[in-house]
Amino acid sequence: MAEGKKSFLAYADWKDVFESLPDDKAGKLIKHIFAYVNDEDPKSDDPIVNILFIQIKTTLKRDLKKWETSKENKSIAGRMGNLKRWHNDLWQSVSDNHVTLDQAEKIAERRRTSHTDTLRSQNIAEIAVNDNVNVNDSVNVSVNVNDSVSDNKRSHTQNFYTKKIPIEKLKEGCAGHATWLQSIGMKNSLKPDEVLEWLDAFCLHMSATGKDSETEQEFKRYCASWIASEIRRGRTPITKPPPDKEQKVNATEAMQQSLIDKYAKSNN
Structure with missing residues (x-):
């Protein structure tokens, strides 16, 4: 039996x-x-x-x-019920067959070990690939666990929620945080690809204002607020930087020279 x-x-x-x-x-x-x-x-x-x-x-x-x-x-x-309760984004990924239940539980365990939201923001598919590579490697698993414990100790001393992270790193992490993206999409009636486009626009906005780093918590809060404000004003996302000042000056000078040449020939 x-x-x-x-x-x-x-x-x-x-x-x-x-x-x-x-x-x-x-x-x-x-x-x-x-x-x-x-x-x-x-x-x-x-x-x-x-x-x-x-x-x-x-x-x-x-x-x-x-x-x-x-x-x-x-x-x-x-197991699925527990995942849905505590890690809804991972539950959704398993439901959509993006990752297996075992892989999702490994990701959830890493989150609990680190006590941060950083791992939660990692691209789920990328983590799943790493799990497939290392799933049978007991040495690597041991090292990863020890590293997570060390990171956990460091997070307490560095106070994660006040630690600033480069904007590009925040953008990469937030692009993989399904629950946060879904929340912004629902509040502003945006499709997933439109939310990502607005995320690109927000990072460009941050760069234009001279911000090259921010805490994850503040980045997410400000991004959600900024997107909602821009949409209320009827604006569309700008994802490419405008020509730099030097290029504008050169273009103006070229136009002026063209006019000078034109009228110089007419006078001759």
């Missing part, structure tokens, strides 16, 4: 089998059944018992398979 299974089904139609047997053989058969379900691998020297047990054994195996399938499904449902 499988681990954790403490019972088995006996069927009413077995009654005919037992009633057709003398009491001593019926007793041997029922003892044989109990020995089998308790993983004792019984061997009977009675050919009648062996023959009658064949059909019963088939039924018991079928029931065991159903029980194991049901147990596995319940386990998966429980």
